[in-house]
Amino acid sequence: MNYSTEIDRKWQKHWDEINIAKFDETRIDQKLYVLEMFSYPSGANLHVGHWYNYGLSDSWARMKKMQGYEVFQPMGFDAFGLPAENYAIDTGIHPKDSTESNITKMEEQLKSMGGLFNWDHELATCRPEYYRWNQYLFLQLFKQGLAYRKKAPVNWCPHCNTVLANEQVQADHTCERCGTIVTKKNLTQWFFKITDYAEELLEKLPDLDWPETTKKNQANWIGRSEGAEITFQAIQNDHDLIDENGEQLKLKTFTTRVDTLYGVVALVVAPESELCELLTTPEQAAEVKAYQAKTLLMSDIDRTSTVLEKTGVFTGSYAINPINNHKIPIWTSDYVIAGYGTGCVMVVPGHDERDFEFCTKFDLPIIPVIADPEDPENTELPYVKYGILVNSGDHTGKTSEEAMQEIVAELAMDNLAEEQINYRLRDWLVSRQRYWGTPIPIVYCDQCGVVPVPESDLPVELPYDVDFTPDGESPLSKHAGFMNTTCPNCGGPAKRDPDTLDTFVCSSWYQFRFVDNKNDQTMFDKTKVNKMCPVDHYIGGAEHTTMHLLYSRFITKALRDMGYLDFDEPFQALTHQGTILGADGRKMSKSIGNTISPDAYINKYGSDTLRLFLAFAFSYVDGGPWNDDTLIAITKYMGRIERFVAELIEQIEQKDQSLLGTWAADVNFDPWHSTDLTKAEKELNRVKNYTIKEVTRDADKFQFNTSIARLMELLNALQDYVKEENVKLDLVYQTVSDYLRLLAPFAPHFSEELWESLGHQNTSIFYEKWPEHDEKALITDTVEIAVQFNGQLKGRINIANDAKQPEVEEQLKAMPEFITWLGDKTVRKIIYVPGKIINVVAN
RNA sequence: GCUCGUGUGGCGGAACUGGCAGACGCAACGGACUUAAAAUCCGUCGAACUAAACAUUCGUGCCGGUUCGAGUCCGGCCACGAGCACCA
Numbered sequence: 001m002n003y004s005t006e007i008d009r010k011w012q013k014h015w016d017e018i019n020i021a022k023f024d025e026t027r028i029d030q031k032l033y034v035l036e037m038f039s040y041p042s043g044a045n046l047h048v049g050h051w052y053n054y055g056l057s058d059s060w061a062r063m064k065k066m067q068g069y070e071v072f073q074p075m076g077f078d079a080f081g082l083p084a085e086n087y088a089i090d091t092g093i094h095p096k097d098s099t100e101s102n103i104t105k106m107e108e109q110l111k112s113m114g115g116l117f118n119w120d121h122e123l124a125t126c127r128p129e130y131y132r133w134n135q136y137l138f139l140q141l142f143k144q145g146l147a148y149r150k151k152a153p154v155n156w157c158p159h160c161n162t163v164l165a166n167e168q169v170q171a172d173h174t175c176e177r178c179g180t181i182v183t184k185k186n187l188t189q190w191f192f193k194i195t196d197y198a199e200e201l202l203e204k205l206p207d208l209d210w211p212e213t214t215k216k217n218q219a220n221w222i223g224r225s226e227g228a229e230i231t232f233q234a235i236q237n238d239h240d241l242i243d244e245n246g247e248q249l250k251l252k253t254f255t256t257r258v259d260t261l262y263g264v265v266a267l268v269v270a271p272e273s274e275l276c277e278l279l280t281t282p283e284q285a286a287e288v289k290a291y292q293a294k295t296l297l298m299s300d301i302d303r304t305s306t307v308l309e310k311t312g313v314f315t316g317s318y319a320i321n322p323i324n325n326h327k328i329p330i331w332t333s334d335y336v337i338a339g340y341g342t343g344c345v346m347v348v349p350g351h352d353e354r355d356f357e358f359c360t361k362f363d364l365p366i367i368p369v370i371a372d373p374e375d376p377e378n379t380e381l382p383y384v385k386y387g388i389l390v391n392s393g394d395h396t397g398k399t400s401e402e403a404m405q406e407i408v409a410e411l412a413m414d415n416l417a418e419e420q421i422n423y424r425l426r427d428w429l430v431s432r433q434r435y436w437g438t439p440i441p442i443v444y445c446d447q448c449g450v451v452p453v454p455e456s457d458l459p460v461e462l463p464y465d466v467d468f469t470p471d472g473e474s475p476l477s478k479h480a481g482f483m484n485t486t487c488p489n490c491g492g493p494a495k496r497d498p499d500t501l502d503t504f505v506c507s508s509w510y511q512f513r514f515v516d517n518k519n520d521q522t523m524f525d526k527t528k529v530n531k532m533c534p535v536d537h538y539i540g541g542a543e544h545t546t547m548h549l550l551y552s553r554f555i556t557k558a559l560r561d562m563g564y565l566d567f568d569e570p571f572q573a574l575t576h577q578g579t580i581l582g583a584d585g586r587k588m589s590k591s592i593g594n595t596i597s598p599d600a601y602i603n604k605y606g607s608d609t610l611r612l613f614l615a616f617a618f619s620y621v622d623g624g625p626w627n628d629d630t631l632i633a634i635t636k637y638m639g640r641i642e643r644f645v646a647e648l649i650e651q652i653e654q655k656d657q658s659l660l661g662t663w664a665a666d667v668n669f670d671p672w673h674s675t676d677l678t679k680a681e682k683e684l685n686r687v688k689n690y691t692i693k694e695v696t697r698d699a700d701k702f703q704f705n706t707s708i709a710r711l712m713e714l715l716n717a718l719q720d721y722v723k724e725e726n727v728k729l730d731l732v733y734q735t736v737s738d739y740l741r742l743l744a745p746f747a748p749h750f751s752e753e754l755w756e757s758l759g760h761q762n763t764s765i766f767y768e769k770w771p772e773h774d775e776k777a778l779i780t781d782t783v784e785i786a787v788q789f790n791g792q793l794k795g796r797i798n799i800a801n802d803a804k805q806p807e808v809e810e811q812l813k814a815m816p817e818f819i820t821w822l823g824d825k826t827v828r829k830i831i832y833v834p835g836k837i838i839n840v841v842a843n
Numbered sequence: 844g845c846u847c848g849u850g851u852g853g854c855g856g857a858a859c860u861g862g863c864a865g866a867c868g869c870a871a872c873g874g875a876c877u878u879a880a881a882a883u884c885c886g887u888c889g890a891a892c893u894a895a896a897c898a899u900u901c902g903u904g905c906c907g908g909u910u911c912g913a914g915u916c917c918g919g920c921c922a923c924g925a926g927c928a929c930c931a
Contacts, residue, residue: 171927216847217926225930255931268931310929335929345931353844354929424930545926616868617855627855629869636883637868643883697859706857709867716867719884786863791912793863831911836862841911 001642001757003750008607011749012111020766021116023072028531032069034061035511035571037540037548038076041102041124042083046109048580048588048596048614048626049541055611056577056620056704057539058115062745063699065116066770072532074514075110075117077103079126081503082160082177085436085468095436096464099126114607114748116766123517125506126436132459133513133523134506135441137555139452140562142442146193147430149450153272153338154429156185161470162433163189165502166426167221167547176547184296190440190499191427194554198222198423200568201553209573211621214545221546223424227256228408230346231416232267232319234330236281241317249278251319251330254341254422257351259403261323262392263369265359266347268312270336271295273343279330281316288313288332295334310335310358322416323407324393333358341422349382356382367391370400428551430502435468435475437500445487445494454488460496474498507548508555511535511570523564530566538571541579549574575702578623580614585625596626605635608747612638615704615746638750640715641743645754648736652729663733664759671730680724681731685777687717688735692773695742704746711743733758738771787812787821788839794821797838805832812838 001007015021023031036057039050058073065071084095091098103124110117123130141147155164159180168176175182194201202222205215234241234249241249251267269275271292280288291313312333319330335354336345349359349366359366370387372379379387386400395403411417431440439460441453453460463482468475476482477498487494509523515532516524534556549571556570581587582594589595601610609631617630652659663669672685691714699707718735721727737758744751744765755765782798785808795817799808809830812818825842832838 213848213925220846220927223927223930227931253931257931308929333929335931337930340930348931352931354931357929422930424927542925619856622849622856624855627869630855633869639882703857705855706867709857712867784863788863788912791862791910796863829911831862833862833912837912839862839911 001646001753003606003608003638003642003753005603005606007753008112008114008602008749011752012114014752015114015116015764018764020764021073021118022120023118024070027070030068030070031532032061032064032071032537033515033532033535034064034071034073035514035535035538036073036075037538037544038078038507038510039106040081040083041077041079041099041106043087043098043102043105045597045599046106046113048598051113051598051610052580052614052618052623053539053541053577054110054115055113056615056702057537057575058113058117059611059615059704059745059748060537060539060699060702062116062748062766063696063770065766066741066744066768068769071116072121072515073115073117074121074123074517075115075119076121076123076510076514076517077106077125078503078507078510079103079124080131080437080500080506082434082436085434088436088468089470094464095468096126099124099436112602112607114611116748121514121517123510123513125438125503125510128459128461129520130513131438131462131506134438134501134509135453135458135460136455136523137505137509137559138438138501139441139455139458140564141192141558142452144558144562146196146558147190148193149188149190151186151188152191153184153186154189155182156187157182160434161472163187163429163431165429165504165547167428167550189429189431190442190497191429192505192554194428194551195423195425197554197557198224198425199421200557201425201550204553204568208569208571210571211542211574211576214542214549214574214576217545218550221425221550225256225422225424227254227420227422228258228404228417229254229342229420230258230261230411231322232346233322234279234317234319235327236279236317241278243278251275251344252342253344253346254420255346257348257400257404258407258417259386259389259392259395259398259400260348260351260369261321261346261407262389262395263348263350263367264321264326264328264346265349265364265367266328267319267330268333268336268345268347268358269315269330270338270343271332271334273338275344276315276332279315279317279332284314284316288315291332298334310354310361312358312362322411322414329364331362339426340424351382351384353382353384428502428554430505431497431499432502433472433474433498434500435462435466437503438462438506439476439482440497440499440501442497443485443487443494444497445489445492447492448487448489448494451487451489451494457488462500474500476500504548504551505555508551509559511538511552512559512565526563526565529564533565534567534569535571537573537575539575539577542576576621578618578621580618580623581625583626583628601631605631606749608750609635609638612708612747616708618705620702620704637712637715638747640719641739641750642754644715644718645736645740645757648729648732649757652733655729659729660759663730669730669734669737671728671734675728678724678726680721681728682780684717684721684731684735686780687714688738689773689775689777692738692742692771693778696770696773699745708746711739711746714739714742740765741768741771744768783835785835786837788837789821790841790843791839801835805830808832808838812840 036054061071061073079099084099087098088095138147155169157164157175157180159178169182170176173182202219202224205219229252232251234251243249312331315330315332317330318327321328347355349355350368351370368381369389369391370383371390372383372387389395389398389403408417408419439462441460443451445451463479466475466479483496485494485496512524512529516528519525552570559565584594586592586594598610613631613634617627618624691710694710695707740751740755752765779801781801783801784796784798786793787795787797822842827840827842829841
C-alpha cells in the first residue's frame, strides 16, 4: 500500500463521515470520560509534546473504545492569557483575531493527528459563550463569601505587569511564566477562599488514583501543621494595652511546641502586621518606622536568604506569659511572616534555631526547658527535638508529648490556649491587570459600594477596541465605554472592575462544561454532569500540580457545596506524560536550536509512524531524548507488517479468490479449534494469546513501549511460522486479524488501511472488538526451569508443565551433572517454585 | 536544611507478588542474496579469564543486612532530579 499522509487523510475523512467520535447517550452506562489537558492556541504548529500527550492518550482511548466503553474525549482551547496579548503588543494583531485564527489552525492540526476527538463538544474559553459562565461562577462564589476583596501585599511581576497568585511564583521568587523576579505590591484584589477547603483538599488526596509524587506535592503545598494558639496579654508601661474597642489587647501566637512555653523570652510580630503599630510606644516609634520601611524595600529573595543575619527592633511593649506570668519584651522582626498564623510568634531560643540566632544577636536570655533524654545533663542548645521538660514548673519531668496536652488543657480553662491547625496554603488571588481574560462581573458604586452584576446581565463583554500597552494599569481601566456604567442597584453612575480573572479560573471547571458545552441557561446541566463526571482518566503535564490541579479540586468542591454537582473530585485518575527532550538530551528550546518539528516527519513518514515511535521509544511517564534511529526502526517495523499482510493476501487469493471475502464476512471466524494443532501452530497460538494478554495489560497502564515490544514479538512469531511446511493460511489470517486490532490504537490509519485490504469494506477497525486471550493457550507441554544450588544458577531443565515437586526432584537427581553440582555437600532442603526454579539447599 | 523520586549493557529501555537480569529495539560485528550498492533475510552481541570451546568467576550507583534465593525488602552512604524552605 505504501503508507503515507494520503492514507492518513483518507481515513480521517472516513472517520468524519461515519462520525466515529460521537458519544452515544444511550450507552451512558458504559461511559468513559478521557480528557487531556486542553492547550493554549499558540501560533506555531503542534509540537512533539502535543503529540506525545494527545496522540498516546488517544491510543489509550481507542483501545478503551474497542473494549466496549462509550468513550467521551472532547477537545478545546485554553484561549485567554498573556501570550496573545504580548503578541499583540509586539505586532499590533488583536488577541481575539490571532487567537481565533490559531484555534482554526490547531483544529486542523489535531485532526491531522488522527485523534478521536469529539468536536461537537469543543469549547474555547475566550468566547462569551464560555466566559459568561466563568463570570457566573465568580458571582456564585461571591454570594457564598468564597470570592472576596482585600488589601494585601501581593506578588507583582514587573515584566508581565500584573499580580500573580502564590502558586504562580516559583521557589526562587521568579514568575512562573517569564522568569522575572517577583516584587511585592500592596493592592486591593479579589481572592477565592481556597483555604476554606484546605482540610478536605488534603484529606481526599489518598482516594485519588494519581501519581504519588503529585499527591505529596499538593500535601506539601497545603502544609498542614498541628499546634496551639496561646494568648499573651500585652502591656505598656506596666498597664494593660487596650485595643480600639476598649478591650484588653490579647496577642495570639501559633506554636507547634507548647511544651517549650516556659522557655519563651520574647514575642516577635511581623513588621508589616497591624499589631506592630498598636504595640509600638512613642519612644520606639521612630526606630520601628525606619525598620518597617527598610523591610518593605527588601525583596523576598533578600528577606528569605538563609545567610542573612537576623534583624529586629524592640517595640517598647511587653507581654505576660500566661503559664508563669513572666514579663517579656515584644520585638518586631522580618523573620516573622504576617500572612502565616497570627503574624506573632513566641520566641524560644533554647529550642528553635531561628529564635536561637535572634536571641544570640540581641542578647536575649536563653532558657533551656527541654532536655535530651539520652543525655539530660549536656543537652546542646538549640535542642529542637522532643524530650523531657526541665525548668517548667509543675510540668518538669514530663515528656514533650504529655506536656503539650497538659499545658493546652490547663490554659484552656482560662481561655488562654486552644488547639489549632494551620495551613501554609493561602487564598487564591484571581485579579489580573491584563486585557485578554474574563472581565470581573462587579461594579463599584459610590452609593452602594461593591455590587455584583446581575446574572441576567451576563456576559460582561470584553470590549474589542482597547489600548493594551502595558504600563501597570489594567488596560480596561482606560476604556471609558467599558468602565462607566450604571449601578444595577440604584441606577446611579458606577465603575466596572478594570481587572480580568486569572486564566486558571477558566480551566478549573472546563471539564464540566465539555459535557454540556452548548447550554445557554446555566454553566452545565447537573444531571448530565453527575452522569458523565468525574473524568475517568486525565492526562497532562506534571507542571500543574499546585496550580490547575489544586484549583480544579477546590472549584469542584465549592460547586458541590453550592448544589451544582454531587461528587467530590474532578479527576479520578491522572497520568503525567514525560517530556521529550532534544536529541542532545537537553530540554527542547528555540534558543538552543534543538527543537524537533513533527511536521517534517509526518509529511515524510505519516502520522502513525510518529505515534508508534513515541509509543515505543520512551517510557510514557518518563519521556527522554529524541532519537532519529529509533524512528527509522519504526518505519522498518511498519514495512515488515505491510509486506507480511500483502504476501498473506496474495497467497490466500492464489488459493481461492473468494476466500478472503468469506473469511472477512464471518464475524466469528476462528479456525483454531477445528483442527489438531502441530507444534509450530501451538507455539504461534501461544505467542498470539500471550501478546493479547500483555498488550492489553501494559497499554492499560500507559506502558505503551512494552505493548509495542510484544507486538514486535508476535510479528517475529508469525514470520517464523510461515517458514514451516504446510502453513495453514486460515490460522495466519486469524492471527493477523487479531494483530491489526491490537495495533489499531497505536497506528490507527495504517491499521484501517490493512484491515480494509484484508476484506473489510466500508467499515472501521474501531468497530471491532478488542481481542481476548485464552489462558489455556498459554500453557505449554513442557517448561524450562532454572536449577540453582544455594541460590546460584547452575543450569536449566525441561519438565512437564504439570510436574509436582517430587517428580522434578527425581528428574534433577537423575541428571549426570547433579553429582558435580552437589560436590561433597549434603542436600538439606529442595525448594521448588512451579514453572520458575528449583533450588537445592546443601552444605 | 526537610520531604519525595530516580540510579540496570555502547544507547533507548524491559523484568508482574522476592524466583533464570538485560525482553523488545537501536548501534556494532559476521554471513546470505546482488556484478555492486540499497533494501531484505539469517546469526553473534554485559564483563573478566581462555588460543578456542566447555567451564568458572564477577555483574543492576557504593557499603552492609534479612533470605534457600535480592535489580526488587531493610539500614547507612553517594550522585542526579523534583517539591518545600526563617511557616513558628
